[in-house]
Amino acid sequence: MKPSFEDVSSERRQLMSKIRGTNTSIEVLCRKYLFARGFRYRKNVRSLPGTPDIVLNKYKTVIFVNGCFWHHHEGCKKARIPKTHVDFWQKKIDKNLSNDQLHKQQLEFLGWQVITIWECNLTRKLFEQTMKEVIDKIIHFK
Ligand SMILES: [Zn+2]
Numbered sequence: 159m160k161p162s163f164e165d166v167s168s169e170r171r172q173l174m175s176k177i178r179g180t181n182t183s184i185e186v187l188c189r190k191y192l193f194a195r196g197f198r199y200r201k202n203v204r205s206l207p208g209t210p211d212i213v214l215n216k217y218k219t220v221i222f223v224n225g226c227f228w229h230h231h232e233g234c235k236k237a238r239i240p241k242t243h244v245d246f247w248q249k250k251i252d253k254n255l256s257n258d259q260l261h262k263q264q265l266e267f268l269g270w271q272v273i274t275i276w277e278c279n280l281t282r283k284l285f286e287q288t289m290k291e292v293i294d295k296i297i298h299f300k
Pocket of ligand 1: 226231234236276278
């Protein structure tokens with residue numbers, strides 16, 4: 159039996175709203191940072207595998223800004239499966255994970271550099287360092 163929205167706690171509901179496409183706040187932070195440093199990009203490009211959040215044509219680089227729970231950031235405490243409705247969550251997350259892997263392969267096959275930015279690396283404390291590393295990868299690709 160699938161849990162309905164009524165069954166899940168508000169915390170869980172918050173997590174559910176963090177599905178790609180509705181979770182915009184951390185993406186916006188990353189975009190603003192890049193924009194302020196002169197990078198120009200396209201957003202949510204549907205013509206590319208996985209609809210990357212940020213696409214930098216000039217650098218042949220795509221960026222996914224991933225929620226740790228939904229995209230199962232390995233070893234991350236934010237990625238722990240809830241103790242209730244385990245099968246439900248496991249199935250959903252497994253599906254996301256295999257999609258992510260497939261899309262990454264497809265993009266790399268097409269010649270794109272794929273950068274994943276994890277939610278947990280965008281805390282106030284880590285944001286600057288994370289984005290500096292991202293820019294380093296962007297400008298040094300090929
Ligand atoms: Zn994480």
